[in-house]
Amino acid sequence: MSSPGLADLVAEKSVVICCGPGGVGKTTTAGALGIAAAGSGRRACVVTIDPAKRLADALGLDELSDTPRRIDDGDRWPGELWALMLDTRSTFDALISRYAESPEQAQGILSNRLYRNITGALSGTQEYMAMEKLYELHQDDRFDLVVVDTPPSRNALDFLDAPRRLGRFLDNRVFRILMTPTRAYLKAVSVATQTFLRTVSKVVGADVIADAVAFFRAFEGMEQGFRDRAQAVEALLSDETVAFALVVTPRRDAVAEGLFFAAKLADSGLSVDALVINRAHPAFGASPGPDRARAASLAGTPLAPLYANRADLAELAERERRHIATVAADVDGASVVTVPFLADDVHDIAGLEEIAALLLADGEGSG
């Protein structure tokens, strides 16, 4: 069965989520897919997270922002390209303001010390806010396609768990009970919890507990709104108009992480629609064995280094092909696209267009 290529995905889907390990070119891929969509007449919005500076410059992004910005207002593409660099804090703030029952309640939360730490310290928050932003933009009539880049955390699929995890955090029973310190409730607090809280107070100071209690008290009444929203975000991920692109480099560690991601997606009933292999080395049509033999038999002649070099590169390419085959077999059914090692980092729109052309060139390709 022929799987749809990336060209089909950017032409038909409403969301493409680029996931994969850090340092493999996820943001570049996301930007290029956005351009591909704009090139095919769609209105695309790219959500990036912590892009390298020159790539951010290429996309015209000079600051973290909550709102997408239109790139290149001219007639470069039949469609439109928009981009934003995710600001976790302001996205979270907006969410708080939306669900607060009053401006006072919002203010109480926004100024709480524990809340102010959440965006930096609670793992999964950045991932969740990326998904939240994705959900919001998905519902925005201005865009046909939202392409989102996922944060480069070790467990880069945290976004799958993030809504649940944040829900659990906000629902925390220990603090819920503390907030209503009546006699009956105090009895309900297990000895374990009391010991824990006493220890925590001793170890990190009573301030921490006071901040936490104040936070959960301020938050009261908003849990349901948050839970519903988290469920809606989660539901969106399994919508058929959402596609996942797994981005890796053909190296052992990146492939191992890629396989882990694919397995985690599968656990959640999701699948990889496209596999993008970045930074692959060319083999120059050679095989390392015969080239090494040639280099040895020609030792001392000016041909020897030419064969030795081609053997080196072919060896590297052969090893990479094995890695590509491993991950491609694992995501059976996904289209596979290989992007060669480029001479330089992408600095501008033209560079992204070049990558877009490579991404769309073939859908069955080099697997």
Next chain:
Amino acid sequence: MDPAGFCRQARVFIVAGKGGVGKTTVSAALARMAATAGLTSLVVEVEPSGGLAAAFGRAEPLGYDPVELAPGVHGRALTADDALVEYLQDHGMGRLSRRLLSSGAVDVVATATPGIKDILVLGKVKALERSAAADVIVVDAPAAGHAVRFLTSAAGLLDAVRSGPIRAQAEDVAGLLGDPDRCQVLLVTLAEETPVNEVVETAYTLEDRVGVTLAPVVVNGLYPGVDGLEVDPEEAARAAGTHLRPGEAASLAQAAAFRRSRAHLQAEQVARLADALPLPQLRLPLLFSAEVGPPELDVLAGHLAAEIGTVAVGPPPELPADAGR
């Protein structure tokens, strides 16, 4: 400087760098080099990924308990959760710690006290250092920007927590990080644009905000130089008294051009790094033949030792103030 002398400068070496630059491989090579030089070494993996174990030829990832990876080299994982459980156990909460972790109550405390998990991990590293767990302790630090957060956690926590055992712990960690005779940071990068930019930024941030001493910077994955790639294949064939098959000349020429162009781009980035970051460089080659396993690790450890041999003896240089940004 000889390898043993290099390793004896400090007991703890924290290896940090952006994802994908080969941080784990460099950690493994450093530990292997130390062992070859007659010292015992312990590699501590903060974000266990299996890469460290694989470099030493082990299929299963490292766990909390140290295992021997090679003669003289031990390895172990040390995650934030491990450190937290151990800390709670040390504070008389052993039986409860796992349950508290799963209840989410720990998340609340960790959020309310930013950096606490990092402090606990580094506190454990400090305990390993104090107990002289090995002659050299190599910490494979978290990737990318997390490394900065990891290493600045002590400074941040000292601002936030005014008293108590955690503050004492943070003070101890700050003491470790700030003492060049106890701890140095080895930054790793590739000779590519974005990794070079990031390593320069990380170096200055760490020196400014943590006051940590930077060891030489490791430039990983360099194409080994090959002479004689400029020749025209047809001419070379004539000189060698042989003929090339159709298409062969073009393929050889393209492969040679690719290698020269990559090597040239890398040389530019190496020079740019040298300009922006006045630290000695330890240059490691790209290995074409295979993924890093025990034999390759020996090759890299050998290169590392040779490169260290070119570094002048003496205290590591301090970065000039206000440069590099």
